[in-house]
Amino acid sequence: MKDTSERNNNLLRIIVMGPVGSGKSTQAELLAKHFNVPHVEMGALLRGLSNTSQDVRELVDAGKLVPDSLTLELLGKELEKSQYKSGFVIDGVPRTLFQAHHLPFTPDVIIYLRVRDSENVKRLLLRARADDTEEVVKKRLSIYHEQTAPILDLYKKTGNLLEVDGEPPIEVISQDILQKLNKFI
Numbered sequence: 001m002k003d004t005s006e007r008n009n010n011l012l013r014i015i016v017m018g019p020v021g022s023g024k025s026t027q028a029e030l031l032a033k034h035f036n037v038p039h040v041e042m043g044a045l046l047r048g049l050s051n052t053s054q055d056v057r058e059l060v061d062a063g064k065l066v067p068d069s070l071t072l073e074l075l076g077k078e079l080e081k082s083q084y085k086s087g088f089v090i091d092g093v094p095r096t097l098f099q100a101h102h103l104p105f106t107p108d109v110i111i112y113l114r115v116r117d118s119e120n121v122k123r124l125l126l127r128a129r130a131d132d133t134e135e136v137v138k139k140r141l142s143i144y145h146e147q148t149a150p151i152l153d154l155y156k157k158t159g160n161l162l163e164v165d166g167e168p169p170i171e172v173i174s175q176d177i178l179q180k181l182n183k184f185i
Contacts (some may be wrong), residue, residue, distance in 0.1 A: 012037055012087035012185065013105050015094075017151070018113030020140040021120030022166045023173065026090035027113060030174045032089040040084070042092030045074055063136035065143060068098045076104040100151045109184040110155045111177055113166030118140050160184060 012035055016028040024039050032039035046066055046106035059066050075093055078084075094100040124137045155161040162180050166173055 005038075010019055011085075011108075012089075012146045013108050014089045015107045015110045016089060016091040016113065017110055017148070018166055019115060019117070019120050019148075020137065021124040022113040022115040023123075023170065024169055027111070027166075027173060027177060028091040030170075031111075031177065034178065035087070035089070036088060036140060037087045038083050040075075040078060040088050040090040042071070042075065045078060046071070046092075049074060056132045061131055062138075063131070063139035063143070064130065065095055065147065068096055068102070072093070072099060072102055072104065079104055094148075094151055097150055097154065098146050100154055108160065109181065110161050111181075112152055112155075112161060112163045113173070114163060115166040 014028075014031060014035075016024045016031065018024050025039075025043070028041070029039045041157045046056065046060060049066075049070075056070070058067055065071075079088070094103060118142060120141060121134065121137050124132045125134060152161065162177070162184060164173060164176050164180065169174075
């Protein structure tokens with residue numbers, strides 16, 4: 001959405017997308033601090049839910065996507081909280097075209113972090129989280145290419161997709177994002 005007159009100036013809604021391991025959460029957190037809005041980490045919300053739901057835990061541990069309806073319901077409930085009234089930066093959603101079409105908000109800008117699969121695998125194996133085995137990481141990347149990557153075409157058509165190289169150091173990526181964001185907000 002390049003026409004910022006369509007956006008409520010008191011509300012900022014940014015999505016940070018990219019394959020697993022691309023640094024979405026890191027960049028989303030930096031943007032949230034920069035704009036003084038909360039960061040919504042969908043993965044953390046789902047991992048929190050997996051602590052109380054065996055079905056969700058099994059999906060997360062296997063590297064599979066949680067059903068769209070559950071993801072959207074959880075997100076909708078989270079965004080109803082008063083802390084998000086001035087906006088937010090979110091990562092980890094949408095993961096499917098269905099989610100993209102049914103988000104409970106309209107994003108102002110979508111930031112896509114481009115990172116090669118080999119780099120993502122290397123990064124994820126280094127962070128050594130219990131669900132980051134090489135098999136699970138490769139499964140997540142496969143799902144990403146099948147189900148999430150097509151969302152980028154949808155957002156390109158809306159004119160509010162900002163593509164950024166996600167392989168340089170964190171600070172370089174952050175500065176690149178902030179410079180490019182000037183066109184959108």
